[in-house]
Amino acid sequence: MIRFDNVGMRYGDGPEVLHDVTFELESGGFAFLTGPSGAGKSTLLKLVYLAERPTRGLVHLLGHDIATTPRRRLPELRRRIGVVFQDFRLVDHLSAFDNVALPLRVAGAPETRIREEVTELLHWVGLGDHMDARPPALSGGQQQRIAIARAVIARPKLIVADEPTGNVDDKMAFRLMRLFEELNRHGTTVLVATHNDALVARFGHRRLRLEAGELMPERSARQSA
Ligand SMILES: Nc1ncnc2c1ncn2[C@@H]1O[C@H](COP(=O)(O)OP(=O)(O)O)[C@@H](O)[C@H]1O
Numbered sequence: 312m313i314r315f316d317n318v319g320m321r322y323g324d325g326p327e328v329l330h331d332v333t334f335e336l337e338s339g340g341f342a343f344l345t346g347p348s349g350a351g352k353s354t355l356l357k358l359v360y361l362a363e364r365p366t367r368g369l370v371h372l373l374g375h376d377i378a379t380t381p382r383r384r385l386p387e388l389r390r391r392i393g394v395v396f397q398d399f400r401l402v403d404h405l406s407a408f409d410n411v412a413l414p415l416r417v418a419g420a421p422e423t424r425i426r427e428e429v430t431e432l433l434h435w436v437g438l439g440d441h442m443d444a445r446p447p448a449l450s451g452g453q454q455q456r457i458a459i460a461r462a463v464i465a466r467p468k469l470i471v472a473d474e475p476t477g478n479v480d481d482k483m484a485f486r487l488m489r490l491f492e493e494l495n496r497h498g499t500t501v502l503v504a505t506h507n508d509a510l511v512a513r514f515g516h517r518r519l520r521l522e523a524g525e526l527m528p529e530r531s532a533r534q535s536a
């Protein structure tokens with residue numbers, strides 16, 4: 312699903328912020344990406360959701376070598392990835408409902424199905440009473456839940472989430488992680504960046520740890536238990 316071979320990344324002519332990152336996340340896998348602020352988590356995710364290209368090394372995604380994939384093919388790949396951005400990136404003039412409906416509308420789903428699925432998911436994330444509200448009228452935590460609902464509504468092959476529980480309480484964070492797990496059980500590959508170690512500890516998934524742009528050697532599940 313995702314393979315990085317000796318990936319290095321710098322912004323412009325600044326210092327390198329990822330060094331020789333090599334890892335593989337198999338189809339149907341679930342991994343947390345952890346590490347302190349500034350370690351490069353968001354940068355690594357941007358390479359995965361094709362917002363950036365590596366300065367060196369190889370990024371393989373959904374069976375494609377990104378460096379040799381024609382630029383015009385990238386949007387099609389990109390649509391198979393559900394992204395939860397750290398800053399949400401909701402459409403402010405659309406209701407919560409219409410924000411979440413967007414990926415289904417892009418995919419040409421019938422309105423009856425859209426109404427049913429969006430309504431159910433918004434209830435599930437606790438926003439059943441706010442479906443008509445626009446994002447600026449909602450709290451950070453509520454906006455975050457809309458962003459998560461939008462990322463998962465069209466059942467993407469791959470979900471990439473950048474600090475998706477940074478604005479909600481522990482109980483909601485746990486609930487949202489269970490949503491990712493539920494999708495993962497149905498075959499979706501999940502990569503979640505977080506510096507919430509308590510949350511990571513509660514779920515027994517693989518951990519990829521970045522420190523100062525370097526991926527730390529992985530411990531086996533037994534060692535980290
Ligand atoms: N758009 C950018 N331009 C220049 N430097 C950036 C940019 N985004 C991030 N960086 C730098 O890259 C490094 C890694 O940042 P980031 O990937 O955001 O880390 P994390 O998500 O782990 O906090 C930091 O030193 C940060 O300042």
Ligand SMILES: [Mg+2]
Nearest residue numbers: 352353397473
């Ligand atoms: Mg970040």
